[in-house]
Structure formats: structure tokens, C-alpha cells
Amino acid sequence: MKSLNSTSMDRRQFLKVTSLAGVGFAIGPVGFANAADQNKHQSLGNFVRISKDNLVTVIIKHLDKGQGVTTGLTAIVAEELDADWQQMRWEFAPADAERYNNLFFGKFQGTGGSTSVANSWMQLRQAGAAARAMLVDAAAKVWGEDAASLRTQAGKVINASGKQLSYGELAELAGTQPIPAEPVLKTPDQFRIIGQHIPRIDSPEKTTGKAIYTIDVRRPGMLHAVVLHAPKFGAVLKTVDDSAAKKVPGVKAVVRIERGIAVLATSHWSALQGRNALIAQWDESQAETRSSSTLWDEYRALLAKPGHVVREDGDADKALANSNNKLSLTFELPFLAHATMEPLNCVVELVDNQCQIWTGSQMPTVDKMVAAQIVGLPPEQLQIHTQLAGGSFGRRASPNADYVAEACMIAKAINGSAPVSLQWSREDDMKAGYYRPMALHQFHAALDAEGKPVAWHQRVVSQSIMRGTPFEGMVRGPIDPTMVEGGSTLPYAIANLKVDAHEHKSGIPTLWWRSVGHSHNAYVTEVFMDEVARLGGQDPLTLRLALLANHPRHAGVLKLAAEKAGWGKALPDNQAMGLAVHESFNSFVAQVALVTMHQDGTYKVNKIVCAVDCGIAITPDVIKAQMEGGIGYGLGAAMGEAITVKEGAVEQNNFYDYLPMRIQHMPDVEVHILASDQAPTGVGEPGLPPAAPAVANALRKFLKGPLTKLPFGTKLDLA
Amino acid sequence: MISFTLNGTQRQYQGDPNQPLLWYVRDELNLTGSKFGCGVAQCGACTMHVNGQPVRACSTPMAAVQNASITTIEGLDSVAGKAIQHAWQRLDVVQCGYCQSGQIMSATALLQNNPSPSDQDIDQAMQGNLCRCATYHRIRQAIHQAADDLAREV
Ligand code: FES
Numbered sequence: 001m002k003s004l005n006s007t008s009m010d011r012r013q014f015l016k017v018t019s020l021a022g023v024g025f026a027i028g029p030v031g032f033a034n035a036a037d038q039n040k041h042q043s044l045g046n047f048v049r050i051s052k053d054n055l056v057t058v059i060i061k062h063l064d065k066g067q068g069v070t071t072g073l074t075a076i077v078a079e080e081l082d083a084d085w086q087q088m089r090w091e092f093a094p095a096d097a098e099r100y101n102n103l104f105f106g107k108f109q110g111t112g113g114s115t116s117v118a119n120s121w122m123q124l125r126q127a128g129a130a131a132r133a134m135l136v137d138a139a140a141k142v143w144g145e146d147a148a149s150l151r152t153q154a155g156k157v158i159n160a161s162g163k164q165l166s167y168g169e170l171a172e173l174a175g176t177q178p179i180p181a182e183p184v185l186k187t188p189d190q191f192r193i194i195g196q197h198i199p200r201i202d203s204p205e206k207t208t209g210k211a212i213y214t215i216d217v218r219r220p221g222m223l224h225a226v227v228l229h230a231p232k233f234g235a236v237l238k239t240v241d242d243s244a245a246k247k248v249p250g251v252k253a254v255v256r257i258e259r260g261i262a263v264l265a266t267s268h269w270s271a272l273q274g275r276n277a278l279i280a281q282w283d284e285s286q287a288e289t290r291s292s293s294t295l296w297d298e299y300r301a302l303l304a305k306p307g308h309v310v311r312e313d314g315d316a317d318k319a320l321a322n323s324n325n326k327l328s329l330t331f332e333l334p335f336l337a338h339a340t341m342e343p344l345n346c347v348v349e350l351v352d353n354q355c356q357i358w359t360g361s362q363m364p365t366v367d368k369m370v371a372a373q374i375v376g377l378p379p380e381q382l383q384i385h386t387q388l389a390g391g392s393f394g395r396r397a398s399p400n401a402d403y404v405a406e407a408c409m410i411a412k413a414i415n416g417s418a419p420v421s422l423q424w425s426r427e428d429d430m431k432a433g434y435y436r437p438m439a440l441h442q443f444h445a446a447l448d449a450e451g452k453p454v455a456w457h458q459r460v461v462s463q464s465i466m467r468g469t470p471f472e473g474m475v476r477g478p479i480d481p482t483m484v485e486g487g488s489t490l491p492y493a494i495a496n497l498k499v500d501a502h503e504h505k506s507g508i509p510t511l512w513w514r515s516v517g518h519s520h521n522a523y524v525t526e527v528f529m530d531e532v533a534r535l536g537g538q539d540p541l542t543l544r545l546a547l548l549a550n551h552p553r554h555a556g557v558l559k560l561a562a563e564k565a566g567w568g569k570a571l572p573d574n575q576a577m578g579l580a581v582h583e584s585f586n587s588f589v590a591q592v593a594l595v596t597m598h599q600d601g602t603y604k605v606n607k608i609v610c611a612v613d614c615g616i617a618i619t620p621d622v623i624k625a626q627m628e629g630g631i632g633y634g635l636g637a638a639m640g641e642a643i644t645v646k647e648g649a650v651e652q653n654n655f656y657d658y659l660p661m662r663i664q665h666m667p668d669v670e671v672h673i674l675a676s677d678q679a680p681t682g683v684g685e686p687g688l689p690p691a692a693p694a695v696a697n698a699l700r701k702f703l704k705g706p707l708t709k710l711p712f713g714t715k716l717d718l719a
Numbered sequence: 720m721i722s723f724t725l726n727g728t729q730r731q732y733q734g735d736p737n738q739p740l741l742w743y744v745r746d747e748l749n750l751t752g753s754k755f756g757c758g759v760a761q762c763g764a765c766t767m768h769v770n771g772q773p774v775r776a777c778s779t780p781m782a783a784v785q786n787a788s789i790t791t792i793e794g795l796d797s798v799a800g801k802a803i804q805h806a807w808q809r810l811d812v813v814q815c816g817y818c819q820s821g822q823i824m825s826a827t828a829l830l831q832n833n834p835s836p837s838d839q840d841i842d843q844a845m846q847g848n849l850c851r852c853a854t855y856h857r858i859r860q861a862i863h864q865a866a867d868d869l870a871r872e873v
């Protein structure tokens with residue numbers, strides 16, 4: 001999802017504590033707009049719960065969809081609390097934008113823009129440090145000693161003579177201690193959990209089949225629902241014959257909802273049989289009916305015209321006109337599906353004027369608002385029970401809460417007579433939206449006598465993600481910034497630089513897809529930069545470093561990756577290296593790819609060496625995993641994935657015609673994390689953007705020209 | 720009537736013989752460790768062992784399991800299975816985790832058939848199991864590690 005880029009954190013924070021009678025205590029800072037508000041929220045602010053059984057539970061306000069935030073956020077608390085890792089537990093927070101907002105997003109609970117750790121960093125450190133101070137105060141009381149003479153270690157308070165009390169033993173008394181006004185935070189040299197290898201907190205449940213996702217939620221009397229969606233975006237139901245569907249054993253109801261026809265049955269299998277038996281007629285008069293080829297024609301027509309300028313340094317037009325050492329290149333990148341491993345789903349129970357929702361949500365605030373309107377209840381009467389998500393990559397951050405809305409419509413249509421488990425099939429998931437927008441990029445560059453670029457012009461044609469959604473307010477001017485991010489922020493020192501863009505409109509719904517605009521802008525800028533280097537007879541690394549003199553963090557990761565990969569060393573004729581560097585979500589990543597080309601044009605990506613600068617590395621192994629995952633997701637898309645439309649309908653169905661990366665194409669990955677004392681930044685997305693261009697730049701040696709059309713496939717035409 | 724054993728328990732089934740094993744196990748037995756990802760034998764999230772071999776339960780009708788012995792992730796207790804789970808935990812393979820029951824079932828079957836698989840053997844045996852989080856790199860390492868652990872124990 002988009003980086004909602006307010007890096008300044010609300011510093012007016014107050015710590016709240018709640019004694020839990022007989023259990024222990026809970027603590028957490030709350031960001032209040034002003035002190036007067038504080039009184040309204042006396043009971044709020046639970047981020048850390050320490051109980052008499054000596055367990056410390058961290059309340060996770062973000063969705064874990066695999067990015068390891070349950071481990072990362074728990075580690076932050078454990079660090080300041082001086083807890084033992086074994087006593088740490090976690091649970092998801094409820095949907096509550098007052099208590100559990102993303103501090104970068106305002107009064108909005110959300111996971112996205114790779115912000116989970118960054119926005120929680122100070123908040124959870126303060127909570128952990130305050131709780132620690134209160135535990136020490138409690139021990140001081142018990143022993144009649146001075147708190148200053150006590151220390152903490154691995155979940156215990158220890159006095160000068162070595163006497164010990166566990167946090168569990170102190171929990172109740174600690175809850176009655178005054179909250180420190182300014183809890184003392186550790187200095188980085190005191191860290192003993194942060195920066196160390198700690199085991200993922202969710203590994204045991206996820207390796208034994210015990211982890212519960214939305215698809216696994218069971219409620220008494222629950223019915224399984226599937227929906228027949230319109231075959232084209234924007235088509236509406238005219239008539240439906242459901243007589244055969246209703247006769248299918250197990251089918252309990254067939255209901256029309258705004259988004260199609262829902263079949264409810266006692267099992268998912270029966271519901272599917274019921275859906276197969278529906279005969280529906282659709283009104284396509286308002287539907288999108290264009291095909292991909294038409295959309296590309298329209299994109300090309302726009303590309304021929306000057307766009308809205310989003311960045312202009314110097315005078316690129318003039319510098320290009322005056323040069324006779326130039327090159328141009330055009331890139332085509334397709335729509336992409338998120339294709340999360342767990343097809344979308346949501347469970348809704350509507351009973352006694354309460355609406356309970358079980359789902360994995362990146363934006364509970366939006367989901368709750370939309371759901372409240374549909375079921376006609378005030379938001380206080382809705383609860384969202386956040387579930388583990390089987391992937392998201394942006395998909396579970398839907399601005400209109402689409403699949404949550406659908407489940408609520410169904411629950412409403414049957415008057416809450418049974419809990420409803422809505423499960424999309426893979427085909428529903430593939431065809432019903434949403435997609436990374438397709439994009440057309442054109443570049444022109446002019447080089448000076450030394451082969452350095454003196455002019456650079458990028459023109460982007462793509463589709464907006466935020467226009468027409470509740471996030472439209474973040475679009476200032478005629479161009480959605482998510483279309484050009486990464487291109488408009490090009491770090492290279494080029495005297496004359498221009499980026500302009502056109503927004504194309506279509507009925508194909510678009511959404512943030514892991515790394516958003518960076519997913520295409522990094523590819524095109526980094527592949528084009530290699531062509532610039534090639535024309536100027538320059539080494540791609542040397543040229544980049546020369547242009548990055550004012551960007552030490554870009555240069556830092558680039559140098560590290562190049563050094564670890566052995567950039568420049570002699571390679572066999574059938575091997576090559578390529579590199580790319582990109583900043584996204586305030587993290588810096590460089591990658592060097594090593595490829596082997598075979599005589600038939602098939603190739604192997606042997607290895608990617610990755611260097612990342614994401615500030616202080618809280619959980620290095622989770623960071624490495626995110627780099628590996630981002631590389632596989634991004635490279636897989638570049639090699640095989642595309643969504644195309646024919647007369648308004650998505651052509652792909654399932655994993656036989658939408659082709660994500662499989663194990664045989666996954667390279668070895670070696671990750672190096674730059675030492676840093678900067679505040680931590682995100683890692684869920686930044687690993688993705690450099691992967692495909694690094695590989696494309698490596699493959700270039702064997703090809704007639706650069707790879708300008710994605711996906712480029714697993715077999716190439718050799719030079 | 721269809722009879723079989725599932726995780727060591729003898730069971731009978733009288734419902735729709737076309738219902739896939741996956742939905743029977745998930746919806747009727749409430750064993751939810753096996754996942755749905757595609758429904759057409761393309762992703763491996765639903766992988767179970769039928770008579771010791773890995774099968775895609777989403778595409779295995781109940782009619783096909785007469786007299787079979789079925790193991791799901793919940794019932795996985797073979798030596799190879801435990802070694803795989805340990806290696807998975809030691810290397811922290813999982814991300815979202817959704818594909819991992821299926822990965823573990825496929826990897827266990829691989830080790831049971833081939834105690835020291837090469838990278839190519841692993842690619843061959845595991846390419847039916849998608850992981851959108853792309854944990855493949857660690858899956859490969861973990862299979863090698865489990866194979867080494869088993870070799871040491873013998
Ligand atoms: S759900 Fe069975 S292979 Fe995908």
C-alpha cells in the first residue's frame with residue numbers, strides 16, 4: 001500500500017495503565033490530539049500485558065500477513081522490558097482507530113507502506129520501558145530497597161545481593177505503581193534482543209497446521225457462502241434462475257446482493273455445486289468492454305502527447321534537442337494480480353444488534369466503516385477479530401472493503417439468521433479484481449562526451465489507484481503520485497531531468513500491489529540506466545556511484561552488494577551479473593544478480609546478493625526473509641505474471657494460466673544488512689523493486705536489446 | 720459407503736462421492752490444517768498423504784479413497800515428518816504460513832522416498848507447491864537440513 005508519508009511521529013503521547021485484578025497489569029501509550037481528550041479515554045491504551053503466570057503479551061495493532069510483524073513488534077517490547085524471549089506472547093488488537101491507529105496515518109488503523117515497525121518503534125519502546133520501571137518500583141517496595149540499586153534481566157528484577165523476583169510475581173503490585181512520566185529508553189549499545197537472531201514467534205503454529213486463518217474460523221450454525229460475480233467489471237445482474245441451485249443438497253439459500261448472487265450451504269462444496277447450477281443474465285450496458293489491446297492503443301496515444309509534469313530540473317527538452325548522443329526506450333508492464341495464497345474470505349455474524357467480523361484486514365478502520373453502513377449498525381456495535389492472513393501484498397487493504405462488504409451484504413440478506421463464511425474460489429480471486437495497474441513508460445536520455453547523462457526524460461502512462469476512493473485526498477494535482485513514485489524521485493544527479501505523466505481511465509479496478517508504483521518505476525529506471533551506461537561505455541556500477549554522490553545511503557548499499565557479489569570479477573562466457581538499486585518506503589536496497597544463460601535461451605538466476613539499509617535492524621532474520629520474499633515475488637512477476645482482459649473480462653483463471661514463481665526458478669539469496677543507528681524503516685516491500693531490473697540487466701549481455709516488455713518469460717531470444 | 724483410515728482412525732463416509740477429500744476433512748472433520756489455494760491441483764496447499772504418497776486433496780474425490788490410509792498435517796508423526804518440521808522451525812521458513820502445511824507434507828514424502836535429495840530432486844518434488852511469500856530458498860535449505868539430521872540419527 002501507498003506510503004502515507006508523514007515521517008514525523010506524534011510526540012504527544014501519554015502512557016496509560018490498567019490494573020487487571022488478579023491477573024497483572026497492562027500498559028500502553030496513547031497518542032491524544034490534546035490533553036483534554038485524555039480524560040475520555042481513561043481505559044484505553046493496552047499494548048503490553050504482564051500477567052501473574054509470568055507471560056508478557058504484546059498487543060499487535062498491525063496485520064501479520066507473513067511479514068513477521070508479530071515477531072518484530074514483540075521484540076521491541078521485550079527489549080525495553082528486559083524480558084526473556086520465551087515468556088513473550090502476542091495477540092492481534094481489535095479494530096479501534098482511537099487506540100490502535102497507525103501513527104503515520106492519523107486516526108486510522110492500518111498496515112501498509114511498510115510502516116508497521118517504523119510507526120510502532122517509539123510507541124512500543126516507551127510502553128516496554130515504562131512497564132519495566134514499574135516492575136522495578138514494585139520490587140523496590142517488596143524488598144524495601146532503593147529502585148536505583150536494582151537491575152533487570154531476562155524477565156526478573158535482581159538486587160545487589162542477587163535476590164530475584166520474576167515479572168509474573170511482581171505483576172499485580174507493579175500495576176499500582178505510578179507511571180513514569182518519561183520512561184528511560186535503552187541506548188543501542190544496551191540492546192540484547194534487537195539486532196540478534198531471535199526465532200519467529202509464529203513458527204510452531206505455522207508448521208503444525210494449528211495456525212488459524214479466516215478460512216478456518218468456525219461458528220455454531222455457520223453457513224458457507226460463495227458468490228457468482230458479474231463476468232465483466234461494471235455489469236449488473238438482470239435475471240437469475242436459481243431453481244436448480246436450490247435443489248442441490250445442502251444449499252440453504254440463494255440471495256441477490258449488490259455484487260452478484262450468493263449461494264449459502266452447509267458446506268463449501270455444496271455451495272459451489274449450487275453456484276454451478278445458477279443461470280444468470282447480466283446487463284453489460286455499463287460494463288467495461290475493452291480488451292488489453294485496446295487499452296494499450298489508448299496508452300500509446302496518450303504517450304505521444306506531453307503529460308502533466310511532476311518533476312522538472314533544468315531543461316530536459318532543450319538538452320535533448322541539442323544533443324546528438326541520445327537514446328530512447330519504451331517499456332510495457334501488465335496488470336498484475338496479488339493472488340494471495342489464501343483466496344479472499346470473511347466471516348460475519350450478525351446477531352442481537354451486534355456484528356462480529358473475522359478477517360485479515362490491512363485497514364480495519366475502512367472495513368468497519370463500510371460494514372457499519374451495510375448492516376445498518378453504529379460502529380460501536382461492530383467488532384473485527386483480526387485473523388492471520390495467508391498473504392496480502394496490498395490486497396487486504398481494499399479502499400471499499402470489497403470482500404468484507406460482500407460478506408456483510410450476505411449476512412444482512414439472510415437477516416443474520418446464521419453466521420456466514422464467505423470464501424472466494426481462486427477463479428473469483430483472479431477475476432474479480434484488484435490489480436497492479438498496467439504501465440507504459442518512455443525514456444529519452446542525452447549523454448555528454450564522457451558518457452554521463454545530462455538529460456533524462458521519463459513519461460508515464462498508467463492508471464490511478466487512489467482516484468475515486470476515500471484516499472483521493474492524497475492525490476494533489478492531476479497525477480496520482482503512486483503512478484510515478486520511484487521515477488519522480490530518481491536519485492541520480494542529472495542536470496536536466498523531467499518526469500511527466502498521463503492518467504488513463506478504465507473500468508479495471510486497480511490497487512496497491514507490493515511496493516506499489518515502485519514495482520514498475522524501479523524496473524524501467526534501472527534498466528534504462530544500464531542502457532545509458534552501455535551507450536556511454538561506462539561500467540553500470542561506476543556510473544551509478546558517480547551520480548549518487550549526494551545519496552550516501554543509495555551508494556552504501558550499492559557498494560556493499562557489489563563487493564559481496566564480487567562485481568567485476570571474471571565470469572564464464574555463459575554467465576553475467578547485473579545490478580540495481582532503489583529506495584522505497586525510506587529503505588534502501590541494492591541487488592546484484594548472477595545468471596547463467598543456456599544455449600536454447602532458457603536461463604537460470606543463480607543468485608541474488610542483496611544489501612539493505614533499513615535503519616536499526618530489529619529482527620535481522622525477519623528482514624532477510626522479507627528481502628527473500630520480495631525478490632521472489634517481484635522476480636516471479638517479471639518472469640511470468642500478467643493479467644489481460646478480453647472485452648472487459650479477465651482472461652486468467654487459476655495458477656495454470658497465471659504463473660507465479662515456483663521453486664525451480666527461485667535463486668539463492670544472500671542478504672547483507674547495513675549497520676545503522678537511524679530509526680528503523682520498512683522491509684515488507686523494499687526488497688522487491690530492484691530484483692527484476694537486476695536480473696534483466698544481467699540477462700542483457702546475451703540479448704539483442706533490453707527486456708522492455710514484461711513478463712519477459714523463462715525463455716529468451718538470444719543475440 | 721466409503722471406508723478408510725484418517726490419521727490412524729477408521730472412518731466411514733456416505734456423502735457425495737464427488738466431494739473432494741479436502742472439503743470433507745476441513746468442513747466435516749474440522750481439521751483445518753490442510754488449506755485451499757486453487758481447487759485444481761495447481762498449488763499444493765491441500766497436500767495430504769494417501770497410502771504414503773503426496774496427493775492434492777482438492778482434486779481427490781472421496782470415491783477414490785476407499786480403503787486408503789490418509790495422513791493430514793495434524794496426524795504427521797513419522798520420523799521424516801518430525802525432522803522436516805524441526806528444520807522448518809530452526810530455519811524459520813514460514814512467512815504467512817498458509818502454504819506451509821502443504822509444503823511440509825510434500826517435503827516429508829520426498830524424504831521418505833529419497834533420504835538425500837539433490838537440489839534438482841527438491842525442485843522436482845516441490846514444484847507443485849506454490850508459495851506466494853516465496854519462501855522457496857529456505858524450503859530448499861530446510862529439506863537438506865532435515866535430510867542431514869536423519870542421516871545422523873541412523
Ligand atoms: S488447493 Fe489443492 S492443489 Fe491447490
Ligand code: FES
Binds near residue numbers: 854
Ligand atoms: S508462506 Fe505464505 S504462501 Fe507460503
